[in-house]
Amino acid sequence: MEATTHPRAAGPMEAFHRDPTFWERLGAVWRMLRRDRAGLLGLLLVLLVVFTAVFAEPIAPHDPLDQNLRAAKMPPAWQEGGSWEYPLGTDNLGRDMFSRIVFGSRVSVTVGVFGVAIALTLGMVAGLLAGYVGGWLDTLLTGTINLLLAIPYVILVVVAAAVLGRSLINVILLFGVTSSPLFARVTRGEVLRIRQAEYIQAAQCIGVPTGRVLLRHIVPNLIGPLLTLATFEMSAMIFYEAGLSFLGLSVPPSVPSWGNMLTQGRKYLNIYPWIAVYPGLAIAVTALGMNLLGDWLRDVLDPRTRRDR
Amino acid sequence: MFGYLLTRMAQSILLLFGVVVIVFFIIRLTGDPASLMVPRDASPEQVEAFRKAMGFDRPVYVQFMDFATGVLVLDLGTSLKLNRPNRAVILERLPATVQLAVAAMAVATAIAIPLGTLSGTYPGSWVDGLGRALGLLGQVTPSFWLAMILILVFAVQLGWFPSFGRDRWISVVLPAVALGLGVMSQLYRLTRAQVLEIRTNDFVRTARSKGLSEVLIMARHILPNTAIALISVMGVQFTYLLGGSIYIETIFAWPGLGSLLDEAIKGRDFPLVQAITVFFASFAILIHLVTDLLYGLLDPRIRRGA
Numbered sequence: 106m107e108a109t110t111h112p113r114a115a116g117p118m119e120a121f122h123r124d125p126t127f128w129e130r131l132g133a134v135w136r137m138l139r140r141d142r143a144g145l146l147g148l149l150l151v152l153l154v155v156f157t158a159v160f161a162e163p164i165a166p167h168d169p170l171d172q173n174l175r176a177a178k179m180p181p182a183w184q185e186g187g188s189w190e191y192p193l194g195t196d197n198l199g200r201d202m203f204s205r206i207v208f209g210s211r212v213s214v215t216v217g218v219f220g221v222a223i224a225l226t227l228g229m230v231a232g233l234l235a236g237y238v239g240g241w242l243d244t245l246l247t248g249t250i251n252l253l254l255a256i257p258y259v260i261l262v263v264v265a266a267a268v269l270g271r272s273l274i275n276v277i278l279l280f281g282v283t284s285s286p287l288f289a290r291v292t293r294g295e296v297l298r299i300r301q302a303e304y305i306q307a308a309q310c311i312g313v314p315t316g317r318v319l320l321r322h323i324v325p326n327l328i329g330p331l332l333t334l335a336t337f338e339m340s341a342m343i344f345y346e347a348g349l350s351f352l353g354l355s356v357p358p359s360v361p362s363w364g365n366m367l368t369q370g371r372k373y374l375n376i377y378p379w380i381a382v383y384p385g386l387a388i389a390v391t392a393l394g395m396n397l398l399g400d401w402l403r404d405v406l407d408p409r410t411r412r413d414r
Numbered sequence: 415m416f417g418y419l420l421t422r423m424a425q426s427i428l429l430l431f432g433v434v435v436i437v438f439f440i441i442r443l444t445g446d447p448a449s450l451m452v453p454r455d456a457s458p459e460q461v462e463a464f465r466k467a468m469g470f471d472r473p474v475y476v477q478f479m480d481f482a483t484g485v486l487v488l489d490l491g492t493s494l495k496l497n498r499p500n501r502a503v504i505l506e507r508l509p510a511t512v513q514l515a516v517a518a519m520a521v522a523t524a525i526a527i528p529l530g531t532l533s534g535t536y537p538g539s540w541v542d543g544l545g546r547a548l549g550l551l552g553q554v555t556p557s558f559w560l561a562m563i564l565i566l567v568f569a570v571q572l573g574w575f576p577s578f579g580r581d582r583w584i585s586v587v588l589p590a591v592a593l594g595l596g597v598m599s600q601l602y603r604l605t606r607a608q609v610l611e612i613r614t615n616d617f618v619r620t621a622r623s624k625g626l627s628e629v630l631i632m633a634r635h636i637l638p639n640t641a642i643a644l645i646s647v648m649g650v651q652f653t654y655l656l657g658g659s660i661y662i663e664t665i666f667a668w669p670g671l672g673s674l675l676d677e678a679i680k681g682r683d684f685p686l687v688q689a690i691t692v693f694f695a696s697f698a699i700l701i702h703l704v705t706d707l708l709y710g711l712l713d714p715r716i717r718r719g720a
Contacts, residue, residue: 251425252432255702256695259657260675261436264691267679268443268450344556348661351558352676371562371665378566385559392554 137405144401150394157207158214165204166190169361173199178377194379196369202379205361206387212355212362213391216277216346217339223281225335228288229327233319235289236296246293250286258283262345266354273356276349280342287338291330299326329406333399340395347388363388418710426703431482433695438481440691441684442474451494451684490689495681500689504671510580511670514663515655517586518594519648526598527644530605531632537610545602552599558661561592565665578667589666593658597651604647608640642713649705653698 125133138145157164179195180186181202193202235246253261262279269275299305300323308318349355350364358365363384370381441447448465449456456464465471469480484491490500525548533545568588569577575588612618613636621631659672667673671690678686 248428248432252429252436255429255653255699256433256436256691257653257657257698259654259660260691260694263660263675263679264437264687265440265443267687268441268684270444340554347556348558351661352664352679354679367559367562374562374566375570378570381559381562382566385556385562388556388559389554392556393550396550396553 134405138401141401141404143397144405147394147397147399147401150390151398154210154391154394155214158210161208161211165201165207166192167201167204169200169205169208170359171200175199178373180377181379181383184379193383194377196366196380197373197377200361202366202383205366206363206384208361209363209366209384209387210391212273212350212360213343213346213388215273216280217343219277220280220284220342221335221339223277224284224288224338225331227281227285228290229292229324229331231285232289232292233296233323236293237300237315237319237323243293246289250290253283253286259345259348262349263352263354266349271353271355271357273360276346276355280345284338284342288331288334291334292327295327295330296323299323329402333403333406336395336399336402340392340399343388343391343395419707422703422706422710426699429699430696433692433699434482434485435478437688437691437695438478441688447684451682453682485692490692491685493678493683493686493689495678495683495686500686503674503686504689504693507669507671507674510668511656511659511663511672514586514589514593514659514668514670515652517590518597518655519652521590521594522598522601522651523648526601527605530602531609531637533602533606534609534613535632542606545606549599549602549606552595552602555595557592557596557658558665560595561589561662561665564588564592578665580668585666585668589662589668592665593655593662596658597655600647600651601644604643605640608643609636612636612639642709645712646705646709649701652701656694656698 138148173195178197178199179188179191181192181194184194191201191203193206195201196205231246235243262283265279265283266276269279305318305322308322313321346355346362347364347367350362351367353368355364356362358368366384367381370377370384373380441450444450448461448468448470451468452461452464469477481491488501490504492498493500493503496503529541529545529548532539533542536542565577565588568575576582576585577588579585618631618635621635622628626634656672659668659670660675661672662668663670663672664676671694675687675690678684678690
């Protein structure tokens, strides 16, 4: 008798115990997203911006650095004197505004993605140590967080950027380091909350090594709150990068970035307003997408605030 | 209450020390503060002479003690470009920044609190829809871009307000709106959430059942309870306004500390940059201290818990 290979073993109970596959989880997320139009709009806007940044070359009709002085200061296509060759008009040097905005998304997306990646990594490690190990490390970390939150953030990054000089790497490192306390604070709070749970104590009792407790039992609980924070922080970093560019402290002036374009536009605000209007609109649309997506993520990933709509 | 006061003051002094450390080291991030401050075309001999003159050749701990004791006796150094004590320059520019920040806070509160209250009382109504749209708009619009749009519409096209300077009282309107919109959106969200939450409490039901009018319930039972959260957030947001002033003052040529910082950075006048940073951070710490004390005064649970 081969009782071990009972035909019923692959029956309905099997499906019940099995973890949902990746596609099933994705399907569940999609069903939740379909019910929330604002969240869906947010996701679409974020995807649009990322898509634009990745495929800037085929999307942009012109080289963003190409100057055409004969076509300088042309208004957008739908205005008097505009042409569809330059859909959003041209700047003071005859460079195509639309192409510059398309390429400008690269600076914003790069700063947002890499800045958040650094802040998330540093913050999560520091927060885990502070929350789980505690002691003087916790005191030191909490002190640093309070200190960085006490200084007006804009002033801190403006002064540091002025010292470090104009480069994309510097801006990314600066945002990554200065935002990490936010991630550390959220991680620390969650760890302090979770470590009291019985399943953690049970794991510790049966001798599961600390590293495994952290990775298997604590880190998965952090994904929700940290992902939500990451979305909002990405939008904040895009804002701050544009602000630094605007003050002439981010990427070099030759690089098409939304903030740099606003600075150029400011000089011609009275006569050629479109040079300043559309790059700002690009920033606002990006921030709108990320904020809507962040609001939705917060509702969905945090079961305590999840509402049935 | 006295113990709470003492703890908070000790914390503030520690924070202030931390600020001095950060500001001291921030201009040494590249390792050579001298070459940061001299003109870009200076010769190596000139850089060396400058390094000696500024004392950058001394051991770091001596320089730090020098800087820290200076801050302690409120000596913030001398400006390289203006050749005047930084403290005098800062105090001269301070009133304009305070005026702008207070005006921005006034704009933000005047819109956020009534709108947030209405939104929280009638969730799902058209007022709520309007409020939420405005709140989202304030959150996603960069202040420096909004400032330019305001100039474009209200100064250039309509001609209602001046586009720069501080010579008339009306000059403050556009910068205050540009600076205040972000704060407005934060305060609006908070007021709405607070009102929504507080109105479901039992004491509100009791007040209603004893026949108080909705206006009285709002004025006596709901709004006073939102005040505690609002005050603490307004403290944080004031720090945000100080930071945001660097963009807005630069755009509107507003003669405050934000535009002074921008000028100091462009002129490589880093002693002045340091002085302004220390000043801004101390100001922010002071505001936090005052809000926390107010907070403790309003909510007995806080001061006993501390």
